[in-house]
Structure formats: structure tokens, C-alpha cells
Amino acid sequence: MIEAVGANMLLASSGPDLPGVNDFLPPEILFQGTPFAINRIILIRLVATVVLLVVLGITAARAKLIPGRWQGLVEYGIEFVRNNVVYETMGELRGRRYVPMITTLFFTIFVFNLFGIIPGANMAATATVTMPLVFAIWVLIQYWIAAVREKGLWHYIRDECFTPGVPWPIYILLAPIQLLELLIVRPASLTIRLFANMISGHLVLATCLAFAQYWFIEAANKFVGIPVGGLWFVGGFVMTLFEAFIAFLQAYVFAILATVYINLSYPDE
């Protein structure tokens, strides 16, 4: 009997189609059962990569001495990363080596994030843990390589974990914390920041639009439903614009933190 009541309650409260964690675990659509299984998010990643390569490739192939409007925009983006992110943090001498890497990181993450608000995709390609993890591991490897090249492995670990000028009993606490920071906390924080931002953005956006659809179409009382649905729709519109800003901000933050971490591997003058 209780089950019948429960089922009735479930029917009566068939509310809006709210998003959940399952949005980020879509079913596999190609090559099921193999290690190369492709689901919706991976397909978006592939599409985003192709779009980025084609757009930048065509822009580069048709580059003129006097840039047109589009070429000017792309050059502005590249110069923004070079001057405001890399040179500002590392200086020109050190930074020149890392401009291609940071530019790649910035543009890839920016375009991947933007797919969260492009109709039809509606899912940021960085919204699962794997893609940000790949970028973070790339940064991890780069700052270890920079440290080994500039200071030597032992000197780097000594400088970071056994910072000079600290009384020795502190090292028992400080050394493991610093080592953990170098190996795990930095890449983990980069990963979590990016994918959690994209997940929360998608959830907020989808919630706004689901409620808008519910109040517009399914609500019995249209007199209340239309204004409330309109409010939710405006909220969804504003959140879409906000997500575009977040897409840029996260790409910028990822790029600048990667630069800072690499810069920390260099010796202080």
C-alpha cells in the first residue's frame, strides 16, 4: 500500500527535467566495449579540436601583412597570452620558451569550455575529470623538467622541501607537505578547479532552462506560469553570458597558474 502511495506521489510530482550527475556519464555511442569507446563528451572534444585546428590553420594560411578583422582578433588573443600571461609573469628571456605551450593550453581550454554554451553541444569538453587531468599532468612534467634543467633535481628538492633559514625540527612537518604540494596538490588543484567549474556551470544553466520549460509548458496555471517561466528564462540567458565569461576566466587562470608553477622552478636571482 505504501508503494502505491509512493508511486502516486511520484506521478503527481513529475517536476521539471532537472540535470544530474548522469549528464556527465553519457552512454557510449561508437566502438562500444573497446578501450576506444566514444561517448558524447569525447565526440565534443574531437569536434572542438578539429574546429580549433581548422579555424587557426586557415587564419594562419591566409595571414596578411595588414591584418583583417578576424586575423586581428586572433593575433590579439595570441599577443594577450604572450604579453599579459607569459612575459608578465616570467619575463621575456625565460618566457620565450614557454609561449607556444601556454598559448596551446589557453586556446584549447578556452574553446573546449566554450562548447558548454554552444547549442547542440551544451556540454563543455573539459567537464569530466580526464581532460583537465591531461593538461595538469603536462604542466607537472614541464615544471619538473624546468627544475631539473635549471637547478638540478637534488637542488630543487632541497630548496623546496628543506627551505634554508628554517629551524630544523620544522622540516619534519614542512618537507612532506612541500613534497606533496609539488607532486599532487598542484596538478590536482588545476584539475579540480577546471572540471568542477564546468560541471557547476552546466548544472546551473540546465537547471534554469529546465525550470523555464516546466513553467512555460507544463505548469497548469498559465497566469502564474508565464511570468515565472520568463524569469527563469532570463536567468538562463544571463547564466549563458556568465558561462562565456567563465570559459575565458578559467582558461586564463589555468594558463597563468601553469606559468607561475613553471616560474617557481627557476632559481631566484
Place this chain on the structure above:
Amino acid sequence: MDIITLAEVAGNLSVIGYGLATIGPGIGLGILFGKAMESTARQPEMSGKIQTIMFIGLALVELLGLLGFVALLIK
């Protein structure tokens, strides 16, 4: 759906917990942006550098809120 499932309202505690968890980063963001504005007003010629440092701090503060969010997802 039985009595045990009806008692699942308790699951919403995690939402309350996440709401509490955002207070700390909220205070942090307030201090961060307030200080950044203050120092930009004092030394406008350093605004580029201050902005860079501000965004690094923003990323670190924001991470604290997002940790709570991730904990809510994997609960």
C-alpha cells in the same frame, strides 16, 4: 518507494553543508577583491601586476568552494 526511501530527505543535508562551505570562500573573495581595489587605487601604475596576483589568489580561493562541490558530487 517505501518508508526508508521517504526518509531520504536527509540527503539534502549535503546541500546545506555545501551552502555553509561557500561562506569561507565568500569572505575570502571579499577580502581579495577589496584589497586589490584598494592597492590599485593607491598605485594605479601597478594595476597590471596586481591584477595578475589577484587572479592567482582568486583561483586558490575558488578552489576551496569547488572542493566542497566535488565532495557533494561524489558523496
